[in-house]
Amino acid sequence: MGADASGWEFIDDRGAVLRLARRPRRVAAYVRAGAALLDLGVVPVAVYGSGHDGAGLDPVKAGGLAAAGVPYLGPGRLLTGGAGGADGPLGAVRADLVVDVTYDGKSPYAIDEAVVDGLGLPLVALSVGSDVVLPRILERFAGVAGALRDEAGALQDGAYEGGAAVAAAEAAVRAAVGRPAVVALSGAGVEQVHVARPPAWPELARLRELGVRLVEPGPGAGTGWLTTDWESAAALGADVVLVDSRANAVRAGEGWDGCPAVWREAVRGARVVPWNPETPPSAGAFAAFFRDVAAALG
Missing domain, CATH: 3.40.50.1980 (Nitrogenase molybdenum iron protein domain)
Structure with missing residues (x-):
């Protein structure tokens, strides 16, 4: 996983294999994932909420996102139709990768995958469900952050930053x-x-x-x-x-x-x-x- 002469590759927790020509540099993420990425040295270009979230960013869920000036796009499930098009909030931030979480190992939790597909954006979904132990969750988020920083090789298998x-x-x-x-x-x-x-x-x-x-x-x-x-x-x-x-x-x-x-x-x-x-x-x-x-x- 990570970047080399042949491009950037990452396998998410749905088993989806992402192969891109270059390492993503503009990441949009679900609030929870975005706050973790920020902690791990990757500043998202924007974050979106879940169906529980409103028009404003929940400060409890936000971590350091507000202080870092990361814009909030609203609930991800509302980024549909015209709002989810190229001129909508998600398209406007010019993201080249979306990072979400998954509870079932199959679908992203907070955004409609069809919206992401419609924009031609690759999607990473990492498991945070009850079938995954906490050390593994931390390891996987450290892994994707390292890959986005092009430092994935610095982490040994089973290890995570912090x-x-x-x-x-x-x-x-x-x-x-x-x-x-x-x-x-x-x-x-x-x-x-x-x-x-x-x-x-x-x-x-x-x-x-x-x-x-x-x-x-x-x-x-x-x-x-x-x-x-x-x-x-x-x-x-x-x-x-x-x-x-x-x-x-x-x-x-x-x-x-x-x-x-x-x-x-x-x-x-x-x-x-x-x-x-x-x-x-x-x-x-x-x-x-x-x-x-x-x-x-x-």
């Missing part, structure tokens, strides 16, 4: 685990809450491997979340709560204080850690999250 920082943060988690019960959730308003199923989230699965006692929400529909009421969430007995901090997590105007009294009373002594379920897949971003978890556990 691995030492992640290892140090994970060591801090191991040292602090103790017995606190940890619940990860996403607020859905005054009456409902989504409680995460830890195996469905690579970073939560990794925390479990490190010894963290992440609580299962119980049986019910949903592979990534159990949607329930706040009373049921309170009964899980959380000592540490990982709270979805994205803009779409709680309906406007309700906020944390709008949750029922039974929940506020249950977590009165709990430690709260902001959790972005779409953390940029870079070592720096995940090391920071693990350090926050370690501090709360300790």
Whole structure:
């Protein structure tokens, strides 16, 4: 993978083989992927959001994108028809590569592949689903960033940039685990809450491997979340709560204080850690999250 005399090549996590005449220099990306690329030394020319995102860039998901002046094009699924044409937002930034994520290993998550194909743009989709372990996710994003910097050969197989920082943060988690019960959730308003199923989230699965006692929400529909009421969430007995901090997590105007009294009373002594379920897949971003978890556990 990378560039040589014969051009640029990369195999994405759908098994799609990209062979280009030259290394791409103008990358448009889904916000999560773009924030990771920025951390890894590749500045996107633009980013777009998912169906959960609005007209403005969610600062929680953005990482350093806003500070770097990377323009936001709006939700990727809206870049269709005229908006997705050569004169539309995606065409206007003159990208020569699109980088997205995939949860099923088949389709890009945040953009219509037909729009990308219609513009004649190559697409890279990297897996971030529950069937992929976190170290592999970080390795793959480091790999594509290295290929875009034409430095892919600097990484040995199985290695990724910033691995030492992640290892140090994970060591801090191991040292602090103790017995606190940890619940990860996403607020859905005054009456409902989504409680995460830890195996469905690579970073939560990794925390479990490190010894963290992440609580299962119980049986019910949903592979990534159990949607329930706040009373049921309170009964899980959380000592540490990982709270979805994205803009779409709680309906406007309700906020944390709008949750029922039974929940506020249950977590009165709990430690709260902001959790972005779409953390940029870079070592720096995940090391920071693990350090926050370690501090709360300790």
